Amino acid sequence: MSDDLCVEVPVAAAFRIRWAGAQWEADAAMALRRAVFCHEQGIFNGDDRDQVDDTAQLLVAVKCEAGAPEMVxxxxxxxxxxxxxxxxxxxxxxxxxxxxxxxxxxxxxxAVSSANGLGCTRFLAHVQSQNVPLFRRLHWNVLAEETLLGRPHHLMQADLDHYPACLTPRVGLSTLGRSGT
Incomplete structure (x- = not known):
């Protein structure tokens, strides 16, 4: 973990959003997915991993404290x-x-900008209905309403004109905010 990944921010926390690079980040991301999709939402029993994980690129949002990565x-x-x-x-x-x-x-x-940097011509997601307003604000369009895993979803497509190609996804993006709990 290098100090140049995050900057110290007084009173607020810094968050680095990037492609996962370290094993601890991948492990923490998978634990977070289990907490959300298995325990909180009850969509999956025990684990949400599937064959997509074998080829997918994992992205993480890492909270940084005093300039050092702290937690996913x-x-x-x-x-x-x-x-x-x-x-x-x-x-x-x-x-x-x-x-x-x-x-x-x-x-x-x-996610969309880094795929765009890899030649993406179409970026899609099956979005849980409660999250559709967020995606609409981020320039996504609904293509269809569906039921997946027993829950209402929307197949949505990103407007790539609003997502310039990111050629440095391992460095990623930063955002500032409240430190949470």
């Missing part, structure tokens, strides 16, 4: 299903950081 507070994964077509899935933010308001949005921004 958000995650999402992206994967290409055919040349140019990418999907985002398993967006999860720790309960203590959901009111921050920028973590989920910044994860979405980096």
């Amino acid at each position: 507070v958000g995650t999402v994964r992206i994967h290409q299903t055919e040349p140019g077509v990418w999907f985002g899935s398993r967006l999860a933010v720790h309960t203590a950081y959901r009111s921050h308001g920028k973590i989920g949005a910044t994860l979405i921004k980096l």
Whole structure:
């Protein structure tokens, strides 16, 4: 873990959103997904991992304190299903950081922008209905309403014109905010 990943921010916390690079980040992201999708929402029994995880790129939102990475507070994964077509899935933010308001949005921004930097021509996601307003604010359009895993979802597509290509996803993006709990 290098000190140049995060900057010290007085009174507020710094969050670095980037592609997961360290094993501890991947482990923490998977634990966060289990907490959200298995325990909190009860969508999966025990674990939410599937075959997509074998090829997906994992993104993390890491809370930084005193300039050092401290904990993963958000995650999402992206994967290409055919040349140019990418999907985002398993967006999860720790309960203590959901009111921050920028973590989920910044994860979405980096997910689409980094895929765009890899030649994405279409970026899609199956979005839980309660999250549709957030995605609409971020320039996504509803293509269809669906039921997945027994819950209402919307198949949505990002407007790539609002997501310039990110060619440095391992460095990622930063956002500031309240430190949470």
